[in-house]
Amino acid sequence: MNELTKIGKKRTILLSISILLVSIHTIYFYHSVRPEIELKKLIQQLIRFSLTIGLLILVYEGKNWAKIVSLILFSLALLGALIGLGTLDTPFMNKIPIIVAIFVYSMAIYHFGFAKSFKEFFKFQNTEISESIQDSKEVMESEKFWKIIEVTKSESYGDYEKQQSLLKRELLKLTATEVLEFDNKFRTLRGEIYTWDFWAAAYIINGGCSDDCFSDFRGWLIGQGQSIFENAIQNIETLTELKETNDGDWEGLSYIATDIYENKTGKDIPQGVQENFEITGEEWEEDENDLKNRFPKLYAKFGME
Template identity: 30%
Template sequence: MNSAEFWKFLERSAEETTDPARRLDWLAYRLNRVSLEHIADFQVHLEAARRPLDTYAMWGAANQIMDGLCSSDGFWYFQPWLIGQGQRWWQHVAQNPDNLADLPAVRALAGRSLWERADAEWPHWEELAYVASSAYDHITGREDSLYEALDARGHRPYFDPAPIDEPWDSDSLAEIEQRLPRLMRLFPRQHYVKP
């Protein structure tokens, strides 16, 4: 599975259904019917797609959408959600985190409190990170067998955010206004921010 096939596979799941749980079922069903090599490829491409998103700039943008409540786990789960939006949106947002303001799934959250958001709307998709591992383990009958296979390929997965840019204060109104003006207009925060 090359990168183009990875994106096509992921986007096909969105054509089948927009419900995250059903998409996951669709992906799991299909991954259980391809070679172990293709399953490992899927995981490698998923992790490669994370890299350009794993920045403090993107974390700050996710934090803005989540009203200042984006923990490291929340950011880790946000990344596969963003990848799940498809290659076009992934590329657009990776260029500039403030471009999240263009994403229909993000715009649908604007003007609503955290408590008014349905679970399926929440910008996280933790389970996508584990779908390949589950399929691999199911086929081999061994737990963590995907990570053994990736290690044999010389691929070292990572399991937590490891931002590659300079940190900034995503709770500072001045910093948010400067870095994320469009997201700030969509998601103004009165709480949890410093002047």
């Protein structure tokens, strides 16, 4: 479930609760101004309230007919509230519940009818989950892994966002287990370059690099292909051969497999292989002279001078 889908889910729940609260207040207000409760009317209102709950549940589950019916009913409710607001001769404070109802129904109509987040959530709810969920410690074989990376790199022509889209395309061709094995391989490689030298390279290239930045850098570097990756392991200063660095915007590639697995199974990706989080190598100082002396070629190309 991507971020937009999660937003759609959250807003659907919040709006559904708001609609039910408006309904409860309407029932309460109707009977509070009368000397005694009209039992027949109350039963009718409770039946309608129960049907509203059922309708909202069906909308949440992705039933298209329920969405259409709800939009019609919310539109009628909004129209009724607007008429009531215009014709009710009462102090402003007494009109506040009607104004709140107008706001809630307006938001519901917009959300269920037009909001991108709901469309994404609605589409997700209607995605058929057909693949089983299973953990695996297996890693994808190197040749297959790097072939996928090379395809995305060669077809993206240096456009990192396009490369991410292409990786989604390639991973969608795989089974859920293969996606997990790809992610295992990806995280294994990312762990292999969790070293002070690679952090220094990211720091020099970007003019500074936090822990999160370094994680994104390692994912981005894997996306540059097998040759660049393996050459850098042998000699970190071969990174001077990089033709572009995406201006330090390295986030994205590391999360593709996780999203695709979730789309295929409806569940979070299993832990799989444990990534290495123990940094190795010789620590460096955040000092220009230290970085310049230890990584002269990198500093000459990407440093401040």
